[in-house]
Amino acid sequence: MPKNYNSCTAAMSKRHKLLIEHVAQVVQVTDCGARALTKDSMKNIAVLQGAQSGYSVLIGREGTIVDIGTSQEIETRHSKDDIDQVIDGSRKCLIPGLVDAHTHPVWAGDRVHEFALKLAGATYMDIHNMGGGIHFTVDHTRQADEETLFASFSDRLHQMIQSGTTLVECKSGYGLDLENEIKMLRVLERARRESKIDISSTYCGAHAVPKGKTADEATKDIITKQIPAIRQQIDAGKLHVDNIDVFCEKGVFDLCQSKAILQAGKEAHLQINFHGEELHRLGSAEMGAELEAKAISHLEEISDVGISAMAASGSVAVILPTTAYNLRLKPPPVRDMIEAGVIVALGSDFNPNAYCSAMPLVLNLACVTLKMSMPEALVAATLNSAHALGKSDLHGSIEVGKLGNLVLIDAPRWEHLIYQMGNHNNLISTVVWRGNVVYQKS
Ligand SMILES: N=CN[C@@H](CCC(=O)O)C(=O)O
Numbered sequence: 390m391p392k393n394y395n396s397c398t399a400a401m402s403k404r405h406k407l408l409i410e411h412v413a414q415v416v417q418v419t420d421c422g423a424r425a426l427t428k429d430s431m432k433n434i435a436v437l438q439g440a441q442s443g444y445s446v447l448i449g450r451e452g453t454i455v456d457i458g459t460s461q462e463i464e465t466r467h468s469k470d471d472i473d474q475v476i477d478g479s480r481k482c483l484i485p486g487l488v489d490a491h492t493h494p495v496w497a498g499d500r501v502h503e504f505a506l507k508l509a510g511a512t513y514m515d516i517h518n519m520g521g522g523i524h525f526t527v528d529h530t531r532q533a534d535e536e537t538l539f540a541s542f543s544d545r546l547h548q549m550i551q552s553g554t555t556l557v558e559c560k561s562g563y564g565l566d567l568e569n570e571i572k573m574l575r576v577l578e579r580a581r582r583e584s585k586i587d588i589s590s591t592y593c594g595a596h597a598v599p600k601g602k603t604a605d606e607a608t609k610d611i612i613t614k615q616i617p618a619i620r621q622q623i624d625a626g627k628l629h630v631d632n633i634d635v636f637c638e639k640g641v642f643d644l645c646q647s648k649a650i651l652q653a654g655k656e657a658h659l660q661i662n663f664h665g666e667e668l669h670r671l672g673s674a675e676m677g678a679e680l681e682a683k684a685i686s687h688l689e690e691i692s693d694v695g696i697s698a699m700a701a702s703g704s705v706a707v708i709l710p711t712t713a714y715n716l717r718l719k720p721p722p723v724r725d726m727i728e729a730g731v732i733v734a735l736g737s738d739f740n741p742n743a744y745c746s747a748m749p750l751v752l753n754l755a756c757v758t759l760k761m762s763m764p765e766a767l768v769a770a771t772l773n774s775a776h777a778l779g780k781s782d783l784h785g786s787i788e789v790g791k792l793g794n795l796v797l798i799d800a801p802r803w804e805h806l807i808y809q810m811g812n813h814n815n816l817i818s819t820v821v822w823r824g825n826v827v828y829q830k831s
């Protein structure tokens with residue numbers, strides 16, 4: 390009996406995991422296998438609507454979408470006896486799981502006291518140069534053990550899931566030395582294996598210059614010690630790391646140091662995905678384009694030349710509206726980027742400086758403060774943000790063959806998720822990850 394138990398349960402499980410039926414609108418985003426959308430194609434997203442019986446999406450045993458059609462069509466093609474779970478989506482809308490392309494979610498010690506300083510007029514760099522900001526978080530994160538970091542990180546991931554995120558990019562970067570960076574990457578690795586959300590993991594050892602080192606010394610330490618040691622852990626199957634990041638900024642890592650670190654990361658087979666042109670224009674957009682960076686974040690200070698370079702290289706611009714809002718920065722020129730053909734994505738930038746992990750709020754800010762249309766913002770927070778992580782083959786749209794990562798919204802039109810600012814917890818009724826219901830509103 391024990392010997393046959395596994396094969397016996399496998400034989401008993403049904404052919405399909407989940408059917409969501411009678412949905413009023415299925416927002417596919419794209420229906421032709423596009424890996425990213427630019428310019429006008431961001432405005433004309435694929436939406437199924439108007440069928441009397443509504444629409445159905447069927448997710449198979451492996452967690453991928455196996456069929457999409459009117460509910461009538463799906464009923465003729467598949468028997469409900471073959472499906473584990475059926476959800477009635479009447480009068481609701483279905484969108485792809487949201488993809489958050491930029492977060493710093495593993496840390497200890499909040500910075501609410503700094504929020505007060507910033508409200509009183511201190512700048513981000515004033516606080517950083519006084520030893521606060523990232524340094525404050527590094528001190529607290531170094532003192533915390535893995536278990537403590539994992540517990541708070543899990544809570545944060547849970548909040549993200551409830552807000553509709555099904556794939557999130559997560560950075561290290563509050564360790565700044567090999568031991569503590571590996572500690573953070575191990576916390577990310579555990580979450581990658583245990584959590585009900587997909588994670589793209591980023592090594593961000595160059596997030597700040599650690600106290601007691603010059604930027605040149607830190608650059609050398611990262612290139613000669615940290616990157617090779619992390620590569621070794623990856624090769625040994627102990628860690629999975631997707632991307633390398635640097636905070637390329639005046640007073641942090643300059644253009645030359647950033648380029649050397651990113652190149653070393655690329656040689657170690659990590660995707661280049663870094664912070665550039667946030668507070669000062671250093672030409673990091675041009676530098677990233679030259680390295681064929683997968684993505685560059687922030688870009689508040691990008692030049693026209695930088696925009697053209699990114700459009701030509703296909704590097705994704707990851708825009709972070711919460712940071713520009715919190716720090717009262719000049720908004721990044723998103724309209725110019727879209728017109729020039731840059732692939733634009735969105736991220737929450739969740740971190741102790743910008744405490745917001747709710748992508749629906751990010752979408753609202755993107756529309757109001759950056760003048761994006763609602764379809765453009767949705768594309769940026771699904772397909773294009775998945776592309777920024779090199780994952781739009783499986784994420785970011787509702788198409789056959791993609792992962793069954795979906796968000797069911799209790800509203801007659803999907804745009805309510807953006808329009809009803811701050812009300813996403815009432816609007817999101819179900820979140821599905823790989824065909825499993827991972828959040829159900831009570
Ligand atoms: N700008 C650099 N890094 C973060 C902030 C991290 C922090 O302040 O702790 C960002 O993307 O906004």
Ligand SMILES: [Zn+2]
Pocket residue numbers: 491492493664686738
């Ligand atoms: Zn960041």
